[in-house]
Amino acid sequence: MDIKTNSKLEKIMKSGHMGVSSECGPPRSSDPEGIIKKGHLIKDHVDCINITDNQTSVTRLCSLAACIHLKNEGLEPVLQMVVRDRNRIALQSDILGAASFGINNILCLSGDHQSFGDHPNSQNVFDLDSMQLIQTVRHMRDEGKFLGGDEIKLPPNMFVGAAANPFADPFKIRVPRLAKKVAAGAEFIQTQCVYNLDKFELWMEGIVERGLHEKVFIMPGITPMRSVGMAKYMARAVPGMDVPKELIDRLSGVPKEKQAEEGITIAVEAIQRLKEVTGVSGFHIMAIEWEEKVPEIVERGGLYPRPKID
């Protein structure tokens, strides 16, 4: 497979290895130390680290700046970019800015609605949607042009990712929707947290049937549950999340002080099972505010050591 960018993730997955990404949320302050520390905690166990972009619409240190901090530490960041807050001028400008710091990966997202966040009275932008943002980055990179048509002297060189939620409705368009993102130019996909493995496998079957797995690297999202309370909350309150009753029952059946450990085990079992699924190319491990557990999950999931790539 042709290597198109300097992305470590691209090189690893195109060499036939499973990719491993993780995710860190920037702080609600101007102090970068926390995110740098989180990055170092997981750097040997993952190929790249997503930096969220004002996730759940709560204002934080910006994704681009946090990516630069990690890059300066020699780590490999993935710039998450939502279309909620910026128009096409700002989006393209930030893409160039990121590329100028050697940031090689981008994840194109819609973004949670601002009503969930700390500024529910704010305006939203949505000049482009996530599909069109994928097209935009590919256009900038491959055609060397802005959306407006002008030439970019030194185009950004980024491996382009998108998100997919196999569990959102309507289910019948979930495979066509992925096909659409692939047609738009997505090269890797990080999915919503996978708890309902059967449904995920059903989605993957549809993907393999259409040969989409040969065009895009699919990385199921893995988030360990810290407690039965978290599982119940995610089942009840997080949009587009599918947490089966059996998982909640399994955690409920364990004493409170052992639930976190059980959550890790459930995550590890999910990795072990999904590794064998045709079309799964890696994992996106999102241990929300629990980054110190990422190395253990990666090791027990049989994804360690990480391949060395020049």
Add this chain to the structure above:
Amino acid sequence: MIVGEQKPFDEVWEMVKNHKQLTVFGCNTCVAVCHQGGNKEAEILASLLRMRATQEGVDMDIVNGGIERQCEHPFFESAQEMLEGSEAVLSLACGIGVQFVAEKYMSTPVYPALNTTFLGDVQEDGFFTEKCQACGDCVLGLTGGICPVSRCCKRVLNGPCGGSTNGKCEISKDIDCAWQLVVNRLEALGKLDDYEKIAPVKDWSKDRAGGPRSFKLEGF
């Protein structure tokens, strides 16, 4: 039609309370359908203001009237005398009507009694829903006749986003996911394959973003 909702009464009172004379002026078309700004509502609002003025010991002469549409010159003929003799006007029209009155009577203060809320339909008596944002470049032909610009909270042109659950939007169980409706329609039309056509980047210059819009018919 244009849907409006009366402002809280206290907010209306605060705007007008310092005038000695006030004309409460209804607009008997769109905003009459939603029972907020018609001539009948103008009469009721005028009565409430008179009572408030009495309660507060404010000396204010309040009259009420109205016309069929506050957005076209010919309709104003019948009310010309009333408006010319007004110290201030409280218009129950949408924002268009309020501005039209303000433009016609340069030296008369005009206040809005309504918040203009959206372009919508009458789903049932007393229930109105938004259906259009006048984006200036209609995409309904591509989306099965369901508007993603006005009905999707993220105006996603290639939806649905990951927050669609059981046909509802991530922001509220009371809001239908527009893209679920699009998919249902495409399926009913036997055109589900069209779902995979990528909607191109939209030209928002025809929307609010391009500045105030107008068009002129030739030959008039």
